[in-house]
Amino acid sequence: MLLIKNGNVMDVDEKKCLNMDILIENGKIVKFEKNILPTENMCVIDASGKIVAPGLVEAHCHLGLVGDSVGIENEDINERSGAISPELRAIDAIDPMDKVFEEAYQGGITSVGTGPGSGNVLGGQFAAIKTYGKRIDSMIIKAPVAMKCAFGENPKRFYGTTKNKPTTRMAIAAMLREILMRAREYMLKKEHAKENNLELPPIDIQLESLIPVLKKEIPLKAHAHKANDIFTAIRIAKEFDLKLTLDHSTDAAVIVDELAKEKYDMIVGPSLGHRTKVELAKKSFKTAGILNKAGIKISITTDSPVIPLQHLPICAALAVKEGLDKWEALKAITINPAQILGIDNRVGSIQVGKDADIVIWSGDLLDIMSDVEYTIIDGKVVYKKI
Template sequence: MLLIKNGKIITMAGVNIEKGCILVEKNKIIDIAPNIDAPDGTTIIDAEGKMIFPGMIDAHCHLGLWEDAIGFEGADGNEMTDPVTPHLRSLDGINPMDRTFEEAYQGGITAVATGPGSANVIGGQFAAIKTFGRRIDEMIIAEPVAMKVAFGENPKRVYHEKKRSPMTRMATAAILRETIMKAINYKNKKEEAKNDKSKQPTFDFKLEAMLPVLEGKIPLKAHAHRADDILTSIRIAKEFGLKITLEHCTEGHLIADYISQEGCAAIVGPTLGDRSKFELKNKDFETPAILYKAGVKIAIMTDHPVIPVQHLPMCAALAMKSGLPEEEALKSITINAAEILGLDDRIGSLEIGKDADIVIWNKHPLDLQASVECTIIDGNIVYKK
């Protein structure tokens, strides 16, 4: 067992304790209270004068798929040979021994959603993983957690260079619709074959990968910066009755009312950095605040390696500086991120029964002078300053 005592506990579940204790058994939180007696043999961490938060979550990044300080040899996030690659699993490209994983948990980031980039119309499957471990199979929270699709400039640019479709936004949308229709027909044939084996369709690996999307088990994770691309992604999801989350949502502040009406969640960023292409011309740290005030559930991302994943709290702090309330800034990298990913039963807050992903800070984490004193993932102390 592990007992953390005497710290200020910010649960992100609506109840905070000015000076309290958290008791952990194996990989779960089993008690949170002002005072807890430590059973014999319990490891004790005294957090006197410190702040205790749930581990932070980056709801959209590419951790482990673009390795640190290396070029082509470590770039495994974009299969730029086919615009339709739903069968690709991020797990098969992630290197958990990359140095950036250590930087993540040392920076208080205990879980991420990581997956393919935005070169293809359908890029492949995102996974939700913990940031500590040597074998990716043992780090999985959920896989697949979403299907990556991309709108806007990136697929156009990649395939224009290859002189093949999609070279326009029209083609990107058409290719996505076509693939969804093929997957629906494939699904229908498989269902018919339950009663008549002769109708069994020829196995199609790509279309098999789309079935969890059609069944509502996972959402489309839609890369879209510009307002029109955001609305196109929503349009297509509505046409087929699919779940969707809006990724980047750079111009979301221009259409916040529409996004709110549609009930879509937005994972905003990476806002830190330059406006490196045309569709980022309206990038602004005010976007999260405007979306929140319109009633949109938001999370904030780093899009690592665009912004190093350990700077996730800084991105939330800059959004707060631009009008996002402090509580919402914290939610955007904890419980909101977990809820948008569909993982709030395990991570995102400090509650009895949830995973023991706990971070002890010397100051409030949205203070840029703050640093992590201790990181606990699945009940194990993985970092101590």
């Protein structure tokens, strides 16, 4: 058993810090109360004067699919052979041995949603995983958690430059509609065959992969920067009655009045760095605060490797500087992304029964000078600052 004593514990749900002790057993938080008495079989960490926070959560990145310090050999972020690739699973390519995993958990990020990039209209399945481990199968929190789709510039660039479809936004939307229609027909045929004891239709792995989307078990995870792309994603989600998250949402601040009516969860960023393409013209750290004040649930993303994952707290701090409430920023890198990924029953806050993913900071985690002193994942100290 592991006991963390005397820390200033961040309660992100209640937006306050509490002087509490945390008892961990078998990878779970079993007690969260004042003055837990240590016993001989407990390993004790004295967190006096420290901030004890839930492990940080990133809802949108490509961890383990790009490869640090290598080229094409470890680049598995986009399948370039076909714009419609829903059958792909991130877990079949993620490399936990990549250096970026160590950097992530040493930086306090303990859980991520990771998956394919935005080169394809449908890129494949995202997974929610822990950032510590050797084998992806033992790191999975939930898979799949979403189906990646992309609108706008990236699919056009990937395929339009070779004169293949899609070359326009119209084609992107049409291709997505077509595959969803086919998947819906396939799903209904399967259901009819089962109900009437008939022969099942031939297996189609692409259409099979979209059944969880059609059943609203997982959302479409829509890469959308520009306002028109955001609205197209919403239009298609409504046409097929789908769950949807809006990822990146660069133009969202200028259409916030419309988005406030829709109430879709939004993953904002990456807001650090250059405006490297037309779609990023309105990129700003002000966006997160504007959306939050409109009542929209947000999380903040690094889109790693665009921004190194360990800089997630810096991105949150810069959003605070530009108007986002501090506690809302902390929620945007803990409980909100956990809820958006559908894993908040396990991570995102410090509660009895949840996974013991806890980070002990030397000070305010939104202060660039604060250090991670301990990272604990599933009750195990995976990093200790020397």
